[in-house]
Amino acid sequence: MPQQTDHAGASRARLRALLALTLLLLAACHDRRERGIVIANLSTEPPNLDWSRATDHVSFNVISNLMVGLTEFGEGGAITPMVAESWRIEDEGRRYVFTLREDARWSDGRPVTAADFVYSWQRILDPATGSEYAYLMYVLRNARAINEGKLPVESLGVSAPDARTLVAELEAPSAFFLSLTTFEITFPLRRDVVEKHGAAWTEPGKLISNGPYVLTRWDHESVMEFGANPHYFGPAAPTPRARLLMIPEKTTAMTLYDRGELDVMDNHSLDPLDIPQYENDPRFERVPQLRGYYYGINVSRPPFDDVRVRRAFAHAIDRSIFPKILRGSEWPTSSWIPKGMFAFNEDIGLKFDPDKARALLAEAGYPGGKGFPTVTAMFNTAEHHALIAQALQAQWRENLGVEVSIANMEWKVFLDKLQNDPPQMFRMGWGADYPDPDNFMNLFTSYSGNNKGRWKNARYDALVEQAARELDPQKRRDMYDELQRILLEDDAAIIPLFNVTENTIAQPWAEGFHLSAMARLPLYRVRLIEEKMP
């Protein structure tokens, strides 16, 4: 018996030694962190790196690290030169003449020419391209007719008299045209590359870029890598390599961050529930975005066909609750043009005033909420939308004495519902495509497909057109003030709630990471301090 026990003990010891050896080997095999490379999470596969066809922020985040355009959206919302070193505006705002930098080069060393922009703009408007953002280029002469297949692409109002001169002719004066040139869809394209490789031209080794990085690796659905572009005219990226992971689950991304396997985190990777844990970290940052969140109202259906009811609902909301329940730093606002954009004016809009709200509702025939019909506020299925709807429901109950039912739907079903049979109230948001108030105000023109509330105001429509053409900044600012007053106060067609803010965090060794107000992820600015790395 004692012999058997010794034997069993020896076996157990051998088993333990084997287990320890296996764990050691596994740990040795598992390299936790590669040096000299900045690593971030992109969250999902970018749907499209062809900037004529891209539509989403994930794709634009990648493109913005690889490419630069005529101009860029700089500090404080200024439009600053990039490939265009200067420009002049002629013919009372109908003609823009850009002079390109001499040292702008593609990653294969070829100069970036005006013809590359001409090709890009013609391609986006070619109906065969099927570009979702083609309509943004309708400001160019003949653009709409080209996109409708009525004119050839060569008739587009853009030309290249020489390699360094680009001339854009517009249908009408457009004050926002310059801000459009910050948008990735307007970036130059290499005809030879696109025609040689077809749809595969966006793959590594084929995609030729003109920005800080070149695309060196793309394992679809998994990982993407950039290397430094040796021909970039701007400051070289402090970290010569960058890697983007495609981890959709926030908790998983946070696990990798906590283990030091990710250098920076943005809102798409940072779980709101984790924000309290990180917000005291010195590298935690809140970046206001040019993005607004609002409740739309179907003005064609009672009781919201009465403007007093709409105003009452807007006055009954204490917007300061949203940053608390959403745990971010959403910026409560009753105005619509977002903070950081030209013509932002926080004084506009119907502020929280419960007494006034009750008086307006009584005036409309519902004193104390008595006799108010059942109304429904609808949102697409998501936790934060539900929290917002519940908060609004409680405030309307408390401040107006009315009962609002809330309902949710799957995203595409919700959009279909808004399109065909808009509910009485619905949540919606808008993020800037280009940093100009026109992008926010033309949504609610009577002819806009984005105006789901079926509100119409002829004065508003005319003024939107007028403001888009006005080149005098002060006059233009006044026009947008008036437009916001019509939309938010006189007619109370929508109820803005807050501007969205991105929460970001970076490791102590990752310096220089600041998300832009357009939610772009500039990895080419991140410097890694090797000594601080684990």
Add this chain to the structure above:
Amino acid sequence: MSAYLARRALSGAIVILAVAAVTFGLLRLVPGGPFTSEKDLPPQVLENLNARYGLDDPLPVQLGRVLIGVPTLDFGNSMKFRERSVREVLAQVGPVSLHLGLQAFAIALVLGLGVGFVSAWRRAERGRAGTGDQALQALVTVGIALPSFVVGGILIYLFAFQWPVLPPARWEGPLHTILPSLTLAAAPAAYIARLSRSSLLDTLSEPFVRTARAKGLTELAVVVRHAIPGALYTVITVLGPLLAALVTGSFIVELIFGIPGMGRFFVTSVTDRDYTVILGITVLYTAVIVGANLIVDLLYALVDPRVRVGEQGGESA
């Protein structure tokens, strides 16, 4: 045999075509389309997009295109990942799910059969359930009851934080496959263990086992040569659907571990109304199920000599 295989292949092809046609119809009935977005598109832009992806053709023409594409999984380009064809997408995500699924299947099979048979044998030897047997039964019950995101969370906590020996996520090399495979295998392993245990216990009480014992064979020989093949018959019944389910991807496991597989892709494609990718994955999934069931039917014949495939009626005892 060959006639039987031809018949099964034909019926399988009909099933796959029918599934493709029904999926096509259902996709058109669901509200919202691939180009429905928060930013409403001008009619002309929408027309251009529909023309580019053939959505402006009459529905019968579109259906015809789908059915023609079934044999080669050629459904055109993804409507979300616009520069990539469905075949490229499947070639990218399919092997990942296949690798993960097969690895999980192997683990589930080895663990499940091992635990099930050992547990049953010990139970049969003692004539009653011992402590070890009860503990295994408890473990099996927990394995079946725990959802994969809990199992995954526990494994990540243990092997990525407590003893940081394995990567918690991503799909970069063999080490990255261990935790997701174990997570994916946990529930099937527990299920196979329970099934194989009860099946072996049943078989051990069969007359032919008593006969084998009476002939003087050792207990090990009785169990391995006579009882286990009989018990496997029941287990094999579930292996086909189980294999199909594992190799076609698990949304939760792929999401937790950041694995670029088919399960994750399928769910997001449905959300995005990516018609072509949904069709591609559905057809592939159906083909795998049809194929796995056929393999299982053939395995019956290997395990149980009483089963003959290819005779009248397809199979008979």
